[in-house]
Amino acid sequence: MSRSAHPAGPRHADVLPEGHYSAPPADLNVLDKKVWSETVTRDETGTLTVGGIPATRIAEEFGTPVYVMDETDFRARARAWRTAFGPDADVFYAGKAFLSRAVVRWLHEEGLNLDVCSGGELATALSAGMPADRIALHGNNKSPREIRRAIEAGVGRIVLDSFQEIVRVAHIARELGTRQKVQIRITVGVEAHTHEFIATAHEDQKFGIPLAGGQAAEAVRRALQLDSLELIGVHSHIGSQIFDMSGFEVAARRVVGLLKSIRDEHGVELPEIDLGGGLGIAYTSDDDPREPHEIAKALNEIVTRECEAARLRTPRISVEPGRAIVGPTAFTLYEVGTLKPLEGLRTYVSVDGGMSDNIRTALYDAEYSVSLVSRTSDAEPMLCRVVGKHCESGDIVVRDAFLPADLAPGDLLGVPATGAYCRSMASNYNHVPRPPVVAVRDGEARLIVRRETEEDLLRLDVG
Numbered sequence: 377m378s379r380s381a382h383p384a385g386p387r388h389a390d391v392l393p394e395g396h397y398s399a400p401p402a403d404l405n406v407l408d409k410k411v412w413s414e415t416v417t418r419d420e421t422g423t424l425t426v427g428g429i430p431a432t433r434i435a436e437e438f439g440t441p442v443y444v445m446d447e448t449d450f451r452a453r454a455r456a457w458r459t460a461f462g463p464d465a466d467v468f469y470a471g472k473a474f475l476s477r478a479v480v481r482w483l484h485e486e487g488l489n490l491d492v493c494s495g496g497e498l499a500t501a502l503s504a505g506m507p508a509d510r511i512a513l514h515g516n517n518k519s520p521r522e523i524r525r526a527i528e529a530g531v532g533r534i535v536l537d538s539f540q541e542i543v544r545v546a547h548i549a550r551e552l553g554t555r556q557k558v559q560i561r562i563t564v565g566v567e568a569h570t571h572e573f574i575a576t577a578h579e580d581q582k583f584g585i586p587l588a589g590g591q592a593a594e595a596v597r598r599a600l601q602l603d604s605l606e607l608i609g610v611h612s613h614i615g616s617q618i619f620d621m622s623g624f625e626v627a628a629r630r631v632v633g634l635l636k637s638i639r640d641e642h643g644v645e646l647p648e649i650d651l652g653g654g655l656g657i658a659y660t661s662d663d664d665p666r667e668p669h670e671i672a673k674a675l676n677e678i679v680t681r682e683c684e685a686a687r688l689r690t691p692r693i694s695v696e697p698g699r700a701i702v703g704p705t706a707f708t709l710y711e712v713g714t715l716k717p718l719e720g721l722r723t724y725v726s727v728d729g730g731m732s733d734n735i736r737t738a739l740y741d742a743e744y745s746v747s748l749v750s751r752t753s754d755a756e757p758m759l760c761r762v763v764g765k766h767c768e769s770g771d772i773v774v775r776d777a778f779l780p781a782d783l784a785p786g787d788l789l790g791v792p793a794t795g796a797y798c799r800s801m802a803s804n805y806n807h808v809p810r811p812p813v814v815a816v817r818d819g820e821a822r823l824i825v826r827r828e829t830e831e832d833l834l835r836l837d838v839g
């Protein structure tokens with residue numbers, strides 16, 4: 377690693393721009409357990425290790441930027457959700473957060489089910505051997521081809537998202553001579569406390585069928601009339617990166633309310649409800665996420681209580697965590713390329729990736745943490761903005777960060793909690809090939825998604 381001298385950057389003491397950042401941590405070398413995965417620590421040289429492997433070795437072997445996934449941590453989190461909900465409930469991992477064949481196999485082995493929301497995710501799940509009856513198909517505009525493929529494969533459920541889709545799925549199931557299990561996704565009218573773009577239970581948005589105005593009840597009426605559909609339940613997903621359980625409680629209450637009115641009108645007790653995903657994780661030391669067992673307890677209690685009051689049999693509950701399982705399991709490893717100290721403001725630290733491997737900061741104003749991981753440093757904290765290499769001034773990875781003032785080109789930075797919605801939302805902006813995903817476990821690092829190459833990009837360019 378080079379240790380070249382560079383002009384001194386602004387110090388936290390002399391620059392206090394308006395913004396999100398709080399005071400620098402007491403010790404910049406500490407890797408907070410809250411935001412780093414289970415097996416992350418520093419070795420005797422000060423280098424971050426994960427699964428027993430130094431970050432420097434990962435960078436040498438696989439290059440940077442690279443997403444580094446802690447398989448031990450992933451499996452532990454998947455298992456914690458499975459155990460918390462127990463045998464009378466189902467946990468569907470939301471594949472949109474991050475999906476690869478290795479991950480599908482881990483989920484299968486740990487006893488989880490899988491939520492997919494496109495033909496591509498379905499193909500990945502099936503090709504890695506997830507049994508079709510453990511797959512749920514989502515999406516607000518599934519194509520007839522996707523629906524046909526899912527029914528032919530024998531997916532366990534399709535979550536219907538519109539009136540057109542009720543008819544479309546019924547029609548294709550009839551053509552295929554089968555009766556498809558379905559749920560209806562409803563919007564319960566909850567304003568989840570999260571970014572507008574990732575809240576999904578208020579009525580003014582594209583997902584689901586509103587409970588308000590009797591639309592959800594009408595959707596149920598129609599689905600029950602169609603012989604090729606077996607309506608097994610109702611689905612609600614209120615949004616993502618949520619810490620406050622009250623939104624889930626209101627949603628559960630309203631979903632049970634609908635089950636009651638279905639029983640009163642049709643004499644049918646639907647056997648299942650799905651309360652979606654959305655549980656928040658720690659991106660910074662200030663975040664305090666709930667544990668799976670607390671979530672399971674809260675949801676089970678509210679559903680049981682509401683069902684007892686309505687004299688309904690308690691339905692089987694399912695949940696769909698994505699971020700809460702995969703988010704904390706991975707970090708992105710970048711190499712520092714340039715440093716630009718702006719007097720009176722901050723130092724811009726440019727890394728070899730950016731908004732093409734993590735769009736969340738630009739899209740949702742998301743906050744991340746960052747640490748120097750290739751060594752420790754006793755230098756004082758320097759206020760930085762970690763930015764990418766794209767032609768866009770909004771290409772920010774970490775808006776406000778304190779890094780040691782002796783940071784230099786060639787140093788490696790780690791941005792933790794990038795397992796969810798980073799690789800899965802990655803792009804080729806500026807024709808930058810997407811980074812690989814390396815899984816580490818017990819002293820072994822292996823590629824589970826390889827780096828894109830310029831040949832990959834050119835292969836699509838057939839003009």
Ligand SMILES: Cc1ncc(COP(=O)(O)O)c(C=O)c1O
Nearest residue numbers: 470613616653654696697698699
């Ligand atoms: C229907 C559905 N289920 C589950 C999820 C997973 O959400 P999260 O990754 O926040 O747990 C999403 C995404 O928000 C979703 O739309």
Ligand SMILES: N[C@@H](CCCC[NH3+])C(=O)O
Nearest residue numbers: 472574616617736796797
């Ligand atoms: N992609 C979003 C969450 C949306 C979840 C899918 N409905 C994020 O990064 O936070």
